[in-house]
C-alpha cells in the first residue's frame with residue numbers, strides 16, 4: 527500500500543512525538559519516500575536532526591527559512607500523496623479543522639490535496655473536550671481519515687483513552703482505511719449474519735449448533751476492506767472490526783427481527799449464520815427439573831426462515847446471498863436452496879468434514895449462481911474464501 531508512495535509525516539508537540547521516528551523507519555522499510563515536517567513544539571520532544579537522518583531529507587520546520595524562488599511548503603504539498611499527522615495535538619487539530627496555516631506544517635497540509643490521516647494523542651480530558659471533539663468531527667467530515675487514540679497508560683500515570691497507538695498499528699489501520707476508500711463496495715450497505723443461534727429450553731439450557739461465526743466475521747472484514755458499511759448480526763462476541771457495526775442477538779427470532787429491519791435500506795444481505803430451523807415450542811421460566819425416572823419429550827416448532835423471507839422481500843437492486851451447510855449432496859442441496867430461497871448466490875459447504883467448515887479456520891466451498899457454472903474453491907483460510915466471495919458478489 528505504501529511502497530513507492532510520497533508520504534509526509536507531520537509531527538506536532540505531544541509527548542508521544544518520539545513514536546513518529548518509528549513510523550518513519552517502518553515506512554522507509556516498506557519502500558515509501560518519506561519527508562517530515564515538525565511544529566516548533568514538536569522539536570521540544572524530538573530533535574529534527576533525528577527525523578532528518580531517518581527520512582534522509584531536511585525537515586521542514588520554518589515557513590520562511592531558506593525560501594528562494596521555490597516556495598518549499600507548496601512544493602512539498604504537491605509532492606505528498608499521503609499525509610500523516612502523527613501525533614496530532616489538540617492545537618494542530620484545531621488549526622487544521624479551521625483552515626489555520628500559521629506555520630510550515632499546517633501551511634503544507636492545508637495546501638495539499640493528498641489523502642490525510644490524523645492520529646490524535648493527548649490527555650484524556652483534553653481529548654474529550656467538546657471543542658477538540660468538534661474539531662475532530664470537522665476533519666472527518668472534510669474527508670480526513672481518523673485513527674482514534676488507544677486506551678492505555680498515559681504520561682499522566684493512569685489508564686485512559688488518549689494514547690498514541692503503536693506505529694505498526696497506525697500503518698495497518700491506515701492501509702485498511704485507504705483501501706476501503708477506493709474499495710469496490712465503497713458506500714454500500716451490507717448486512718451479514720454470523721454464528722449459531724441459541725434456542726432456549728429454560729433459563730440455563732439451549733439448543734444450538736457447532737458454528738463459530740468465523741466465516742461470517744471473515745466476510746464482514748472482507749466487505750469492510752472494500753469500503754462497505756457492514757452490519758454484522760451475530761450471536762458471537764468478538765473484537766470489533768473497523769467499519770463493522772455489530773448487533774448482538776441470541777435466538778433465530780431475534781436474528782430474524784434484526785435482519786429484516788436492517789435489510790430495508792441494505793444493498794446486500796449475506797446469511798452466513800447457522801440458524802436453527804427449529805425451536806422448543808415453549809421456554810420454561812424456571813430450570814426444568816428431573817422427575818423420577820422418566821425422560822423428557824421436547825416438542826419443537828419451526829423458526830421463521832430468515833433467508834427465504836429476505837429473498838421474498840428483495841427488490842431488483844438488492845443482492846441476497848445464502849449459505850447451505852450440508853453433510854451430504856452438498857452441491858445439489860445448495861442449487862435447490864438457491865431457487866427456493868430466491869437468492870442471487872448460494873455458498874454450499876460440507877460441514878461433515880472436520881478440516882473445514884464449522885469452527886475451523888479454513889473452508890472449502892462451492893459458489894452457485896443462477897447464470898454461471900458452479901465455482902469450487904479449494905481449502906483455504908476463511909478470510910481468503912471470504913475475499914473471493916465478496917469479489918464475486920461485486921460482479922453481481
Ligand SMILES: Cc1cc2nc3c(=O)[nH]c(=O)nc-3n(C[C@H](O)[C@H](O)[C@H](O)COP(=O)(O)O)c2cc1C
Pocket residue numbers: 537538539540541542565566567568614615616617618647648649652
Ligand atoms: C510536557 C508536555 C507534553 C504535552 N503533550 C501533549 C500531548 O500529548 N497532546 C497535546 O495535544 N498537547 C500536548 N502538549 C501541549 C502542546 O505541546 C501545546 O498545545 C503546543 O502548543 C502544541 O503545538 P503544536 O500543535 O504546534 O505542536 C504538551 C505540552 C507539554 C509541555
